[in-house]
Amino acid sequence: MKRAITTTALWAAFILMAESLKLSEQVVFTKTPTQGQGIVRRYTHELAQDVDELLRIAQDLNLDIWHHDSKQLDIYFPTTTTASLHPALSRNTSYFEPYSEVPSPQLLAQNAIGWNISDLRASTFHLSYHPLYEIDSFLEEMANEWRDLVELIDIGASAEGRKTLAVKIARTDLNKKGKRVKKFAYVIQGAQHAREWIATATALYFANTLVVQKPKSLSHHKLLDHFDFYIIPTPNPDGYEYTWTEDRFWYKNRQSLGSDERCFGLDLNRNWGYQWSEETDFAGKPPKKKLPKDKCSHWYPGSRPFEAPEVVNVATFVSSLKRKMAFLDLRSYGQMLSTPYSYSCHDLPADAEDLLEAAMGAAQAAKKLYGTSIQTGMLCEMLYPAPGNIIDWMYGSANVKSSFAAHLPDTGTYGFSLPPTWIKPVGEEVGKIIDYLAKFIVNQVCSAAIP
CATH class of the missing domain: 3.30.70 (Alpha-Beta Plaits)
Structure with a gap:
């Protein structure tokens, strides 16, 4: 009562x-x-x-x-x-009313005939969203088509035992002495939050633009001059699969929280080990009375940092990379390009000025394409304080100076249900953002090298 x-x-x-x-x-x-x-x-x-x-x-x-x-x-x-x-x-x-219909198996089968991924203009793959097995097939097709550029890496098993694939896209170049040119590592991640389909679709589109060289207006192959790319399209494979089979708007992973628990999953983007907290208060103020943590909450951060195997997989993989210079976390929705920190609106990163300058330039570069306005600022101020965020860990623990979160279109008309007709234009805009940030980094490095 x-x-x-x-x-x-x-x-x-x-x-x-x-x-x-x-x-x-x-x-x-x-x-x-x-x-x-x-x-x-x-x-x-x-x-x-x-x-x-x-x-x-x-x-x-x-x-x-x-x-x-x-x-x-x-x-x-x-x-x-x-x-x-x-x-x-x-x-x-x-x-x-959000559009939540999942494509039928018949439609998926029809679209799978002749993806033609070697031609961005003619390719049918990026005209629709895809279930997990089709994403894996797409990545395998890329690896077979561009054997000298693409390598698939299984970075670990999910909570339910699914493999998590990262795709390395790199070109071997030799200098005048015949030695391999050392390049910077650029990491891009798709949807940590399962329902953010556009984030995964955009990661896949950008991966495609790195391997094709024509048309020049759509290709980003030139970025391989200075960078090796590591793209993780579905870092939350269990959750993503669940959005196709059970609940289109599922948010968390599908981790069991105990045999006596009725709820599943935790918020992967609150489970990273930099400034992790068990608090999940959106208002940014501690509650007057400490309450027991609700494991059914959409934002349950776990009982400890790195509790989610999916977070451990990505963290271990990124930690193994050398010359890490850039990280971009693709998210949805809001049309924002944000810098660390997420955990606090009061603490500023040491590189705050450079990060904001880069973000503002990237937002302007993207806007020139289709006129999309993208807000820039520190993630905490753009949204709300959220401890345990991936860009805080990338910047604060993995020492990836150029770490950003990109909230993709739109601003709420479709929300998480962005129509598939947006995949290509959003992918092109994100390509402009990645390209600008890459050039910003190279210019900084070159400037620093000049005595």
Whole structure:
């Protein structure tokens, strides 16, 4: 009885807070929700204390916060809560219904015929999203087609025993003395969070642009003059597979948390060992009363850092690389290019000025392509304090100076359900970002070498 009263009070507080957060200013995308489909509600806000309180209520109710920045808050309501909330929250509100349909096996089979990955303009692979087995097939096809450039590396098993593939794309060049030219390592990671399909699709598209040389306008083969690329398209293979078979919007990995636990998985991007914390407070302030950790939470960081085998796999692999100079974590959504730190908005990295300069230049380079506006800044300030983040570990522990997180399009119209027609244009924009950051690094190195 006590639990029921507490939950009722929370819902009442949520409704009151929602009314104060200018619900009439939410963006309308659909008029009538489809039966059986959840909805996303957007709240715009002006007062920081109001949104902080709404965030706390949403966390207490274990609602799925899709996006939170200085201007808006997107919260996903699955069907189990939509029915009870809809009458109370429908007044002066609007919402959008995310597209969650997974391509049928028949459609996938049809698209798999003749991917033609040697021609970016004619290739059909990047016209759709792909399940895990097709991604592996694509990488194997690349390795067979470009044997002198591509090497597949199994970096370790996931929690459910699936292999995690990294693809090394490098060209062997010799100097005038006949010795191999030493190059910098550039690491790119796809979707840590399972539902962020565009992040994995973009990683695959960029990998393709590194091996093809025509057309020149789409190829990034020239970057192999100075860099060896290590791309991990699906660092969370179990979670990604789960989004294709069970829950399109699954977030975490699929790790068992104990034989007596009813929930699975932890948030991989809160499980890294640099400034890890068991706290998962979006408002950035410690709760007045320390509560037991909810293992069912979307943002459960684990009971200790590096608890997730997927995090250990990537960390071990990256630690083995030499001459590490750049890391880019592809994410969704928000159109942002962020620098460390994520764990704190008060601590600045020693290279903060260089990192911001590089991010701003890369954002402008991408904008020239299709006019997409990309915000830049420190990740904590762009979103919220989140300890245990991968770019903090890359910068602070792995000593990768140029570490960035790229939140890909859009700003919420489609959210995590970005249509596949966006894959190529987003891939091209990310290519511009990677290209600019690479040239920025090379220029810095050359400048430092001049006495």
